[in-house]
């Protein structure tokens with residue numbers, strides 16, 4: 001497979017061109033012939049014009065690539081190495097939503113031929129590729145894994161907004177259904193990943209490795225969040241505690257905060273789902289999720305208490321929330337926990353103004369029915385800096401005094417500011 005791909009006798013098809021799929025498709029297309037397939041025609045049109053709909057890559061990423069963007073599944077019949085990178089989110093009951101993955105497996109099933117490969121990149125629970133996806137590919141194609149086609153799983157580790165650790169500079173895990181397919185898949189990815197390839201022992205091991213990377217992070221942050229609730233009650237600054245404890249060589253550097261986005265706050269539910277199916281009640285993972293999901297309510301309660309202790313009625317107060325995206329320096333607003341915080345504040349009848357340096361006002365209105373203010377006022381009772389965008393780090397005491405009235409409260413959720421004269425700073 002590898003040599004034929006290299007000689008461009010065969011083609012790679014990437015299915016699902018989002019944050020993960022587009023960078024991998026373009027990187028492959030510098031070495032191989034590639035079909036970039038997505039069901040969203042609008043996005044396909046933008047990519048044909050050299051524009052990344054997810055706004056992570058600039059136009060130069062499209063230069064010198066041998067790629068055909070399409071929304072027509074028929075075109076996929078000419079491909080031989082399928083890479084699936086569709087979303088794996090959760091539904092409102094926090095249960096994995098496998099629909100895009102199963103639909104993409106049907107698409108692969110209709111296009112796959114004897115001797116072809118399919119590699120899944122979407123984050124899933126261990127067993128999902130072989131137990132949920134491949135049976136669909138087999139049923140639709142009438143072919144059998146191992147005998148007729150090969151299967152792999154290679155999780156993606158990119159970190160949105162990170163311009164240093166990018167696709168090619170992050171060590172990539174690959175796995176395969178046989179020793180031979182593992183070697184071929186390894187060579188294909190090895191051609192584009194300069195950081196190197198790690199060959200996992202099996203598809204399930206690779207799936208489990210990815211899901212625990214984010215579960216571990218979620219749990220560590222939840223511990224910091226729980227500590228910050230305890231220390232807040234005691235009047236101790238968690239940031240100062242973590243700085244002191246961090247002087248020990250083996251103290252892990254995690255910080256409290258709102259855990260949103262489509263990875264850290266979602267992936268643990270995939271592992272929990274699998275555990276429950278196996279009759280195991282995953283208590284530690286679930287506790288971490290509960291704590292992280294409860295942080296918006298905790299922050300809003302603390303603000304209401306502080307306003308009241310300043311003699312103010314929350315329902316007469318105006319609060320500015322700075323940052324709505326799910327993390328710093330990105331435009332992505334999906335699964336933002338700041339939205340939960342805004343709604344909690346509104347439940348106290350607080351007049352909430354929201355601003356975000358990166359988010360698109362149209363997307364915020366469309367996704368959440370919320371309006372970003374065009375101009376911030378100068379009479380806020382409190383400001384919550386919810387996201388650590390670089391653009392907010394330069395704001396100082398003078399700036400905050402200028403936009404707040406008596407007894408100014410600055411809630412610095414990410415701990416980006418030093419103490420300020422004349423402004424009460426509250427941190428998680």
Ligand SMILES: NC(=O)c1ccc[n+]([C@@H]2O[C@H](COP(=O)([O-])OP(=O)(O)OC[C@H]3O[C@@H](n4cnc5c(N)ncnc54)[C@H](O)[C@@H]3O)[C@@H](O)[C@H]2O)c1
Nearest residue numbers: 016017018019020038039040086088100103104122123156
């Ligand atoms: N975004 C990240 O930083 C990141 C990092 C590591 C892993 N992941 C994982 O990678 C996977 C993809 O995530 P993403 O953030 O790239 O998603 P995304 O929402 O950015 O993009 C998904 C794309 O897939 C398309 N799509 C949906 N269903 C399809 C189908 N049936 N056929 C073809 N195209 C389809 C959508 O139109 C969209 O363009 C998920 O499993 C995610 O957990 C994401």
